[in-house]
Amino acid sequence: MDNMQNVDELFKPGFAAALIKLDPKDGEQIVDYVRTQALLIREKQLLQASVRDQKKLLVENGKLKKDIEQLRTQLQDKQRRRTAKALLSPAPPPPPLRPAHTSPVTPPAGDMAAPPPTLHDRRERRDRRRTGERKGRPTRDSLSIGAEPRVDVSRLDLRVGRILSIRRHPLAEVLTVQEVEAGETAPRTVVSKPGGETQLEEGSLVVLLCNIKARKVRGVVSQARLLCCSAHDGRRELLAPPTGSSPGDRITFLNYPGKPDRELQSRNRIWKILQPDLQVDSRGVANYKGRGFEVRGKGLCRAPSLTNAVIE
Known part of the structure; x- marks a missing residue:
């Protein structure tokens, strides 16, 4: 820019007139040429400054x-954490209904009398009343950072099923496809992998996990899971419902009265959290934390011959 100021000084009216006077013939052309070059230099400098x-x-x-x-990534991470905590909060049990003034009902002879609630159970109910879980919506504590969601076996939809048909999987020799009646309008398709002592027979009763998310297994959609037990030596058997059970009978657990989820979300991993506490005891009875798999009024689910086995 200093050079441009010097050029402007050279072309003041007095200097241009003096130059024309010295060279009347070519003075004006020289002045025009120098001015043109000065303008080009100025435009070039302006262009460079713009660049x-x-x-x-x-x-x-x-x-x-x-x-x-x-900032967008941080916001998405926070939103995912909040959503995951909200989904992991189990649905609370419905509030107890006050019975009308009627005569007491004597339970059937086959039902086992429920033991009185323990101190732990009374404390748990008291805490639920304080935190407002009976209102059917998650509390602030369940959504706060570090809150432990309630997860128990009542979230599993376990029912008695009857195998209607068995066929080989069209794309995998080790897999079988069963049509299982579960007390619904249509049977459910189940893809399983029998092994060990597992015997699949048409007409036999099984224990069915019904609220897992349907998924494709080698091209065939599986809509439920057959529960079996596995011993440490590799032997496996299907769990057997009690005699007299019918397809669709619910399997419940004493002291766990909650309602099952409509569908177990895979990201919640509820099944993997509960599975370590699902076992067959030394008497061959299937149980969760010591509470048997019970079909109300008909008995307990058992393993045909295994004891001290894990349920899977």
Whole structure:
């Protein structure tokens, strides 16, 4: 810019007139030429300054985009954590209904009398009343950071099923496809992998986990899971419902009166959390934390011959 100021000084009216006077013939052409060159130099300098400003703006825009992406990622992570905590909170049991003034009903002779609630159970009910879980919606404590969601066996929809048909999987020799009646309008398709002592027979009763998410297994959609037990030596057997059970009978657990989820979400991993506490005891009875798999009024589910086995 200092050079441009010097050029402007040279072409003041007095200097141009003096130059024309010295060279009347070519003076005006020389003045026009020098002015043209000066204008070109000025435009070039302005263009260079504009390019520098543009580059600076591009760098600043890049930094702003990077900051925006980081903020967006942090926001999405927080939203995912909140959603996961809300989904992991189990559905609370319905509030107890006050019975009308009627005569007491004598339970059937086959039913086992429920033991009185323990101190732990009374404390748990008292805590539920304080935190408002009976209202049917998650509390602040269940959504707070570090809150432990309630997960127990009542969230599993376990029913008695009857195998209607068995066929080989069309794409895998080790898999079988069963049509199982579960007390619904249509049977459920179940893909399983029998092994060990597992015997699949048409007409036999089985224990069925019904609220797992349907998924494709080598091209065939499986809508439920057959529960079996497995011993340490590799022997496996299907769990057997009590005699007299019918397809669709619910399997319940004493002291766990909650309602099952409509569908177990895979991201919640409820089945994997509960599975270590699902076992067959030394008497061959299937249980969860010591509470048997019970079909109300008909008896307990058992393993045909195994004891001290895990349920899977």
